[in-house]
Amino acid sequence: MKKSFLRTARKGAVATTAIAALTLAACSSSESTDGASGANGAAEVENADGRGPITFAMGSNDLDKIQPIVDAWNADHPDEQVTIHDLGNESGDQRNTLVQSLEAGNAEYDVMALDVIWTGYFAAQGWLVPLEGDFAVDTSGLLQPTVDSATYNDTLYALPQNTNGQLLFRNTDLAPEPVNNFEDVRSACEALQDDQNCLITQLSQYEGITVNTAGFMEGWGGSVLNDDQSPNVDSAESKEGLQALVDAVEDETISPESQEATEAETEQAFLRGDTAFAINWPYMFDSALDADGSKGSNAKNVEVQPLVGKDGVGVSTLGGYNNGININSEHKATALDFIKFIISEESQMSFAEKAFPPVLASIYDDAALAEELPYLPALKESLENAVPRPVSPFYDAISKAIQDNAYAALYSGKSVDDATADMKSAIESAQG
Secondary structure, X not given: OOOOOOOOOOOOHHHHHOOOOOOOOOOOOOOOOOHHHHHHHXXXXXXXXOOOOEXXXXXXXXXXXXXXXXXXXXXXXXXXXXXXXXXXXXXXXXXXXXHHHHHOOOOOOOEEEEEOOOHHHHHHOOOEOOOOHHHOOOOOOEOHHHHHHOEEOOEEOOEEEEEEOOEEEEXXXXXXXXXXXXXXXXXXXXXXXXXXXXXXXXXXXXXXXXHHHHHHHHHOOOOOEOOOOOEOOOOHHHHHHHHHHHHHHHOOOEOHHHHHOXXXXXXXXXXXXXXXXEEEXXXXXXXXXXXXXXXXXXXXXXXXXXXXXXXXXXXXXXXXXXXXXXXXXXXXXHHHHHHHHHOOHHXXXXXXXXXXXXXXXXXXXXHHHHHHOXXXXXXXXXXXXXXXXXXXXXXXXXXXXXXXXXXXXXXXXOOHXXXXXXXHHHHHHHHO
């Protein structure tokens, strides 16, 4: 079996989707956040037809994925060469480097690979070219949730580059039958031996608990924010989802190890055969199939499916990068063509072969690829049902509000009513 497609790099897409709360540094919520919500979109964009060499800024974790695409572009565009600027390994440092440059009005980075959770903030600051009018891009072939992750105030401000979605992993030795909803997971857990853990996921107090809390809220019909950006964490459906998560921790449907688990601990426990189920990112499936057997006795007894919720298919949080064009770029026409090139079939298949889940939907329907990767349909279904984290300039504060209060509800006896009320208050305070 070809095993390259979704071995999502531990330091790459996983870090992109599960990072600790980022330090805002020069990006405090007191700064102006209405610059791009109308002014830049309405005004004529300077250097709209500018062509020439451009710089593409991205974290070093995943540069091996983009390098072949840059090489292909450069071979065909001798007068419009793309130079990669390595932003380094740490997500917070990458963000701060971009912010400092953009706050100074610099044009040194023409195209920027933005973590999906940064997109709203960068758009709100007026730093990104709105992809409308002469900059409009056809996104009909892309997975819709990825487009939503790049949309702020009903305007597309970046073009999705790659994505990621969670999957439910099952050890078929311990849980032989697929599950259709979360109650089925509970039933499968009850059938296990007393000393066998059931489901492990990421509930340590970092971005992982935000992702999983939002997933339970969405999977029970709620959400973190309403369409108008007002908090929805205290809706009946959102509270029901958080209560389901609390109940699963209390009755140990979710294993006690989850309290301190990140993606790494989740992978280790599941591949050792310690748990019957795990929620994690797609790379773990590939790890389970390592031929040398070093990952554990259950290595060849793993199946995956989309997450499950209250009544059926659950809701994964979306990860990945969005490519934005610097409002100060002098070569915006070249920048636009380059980000379009990244979502071409050839480029997206290159991602597929280099361990990056692509955003082009047709890649997931490639028959040859699906034959080599039997979990591909599950991933596509997960992505089609995924929900982006809030596209908000206040995302960091929203995430912290969820982390603090969900953790207290799960492990410190705080009631769901109090936890969601405090989440709502903290989010409202952040939004001003």
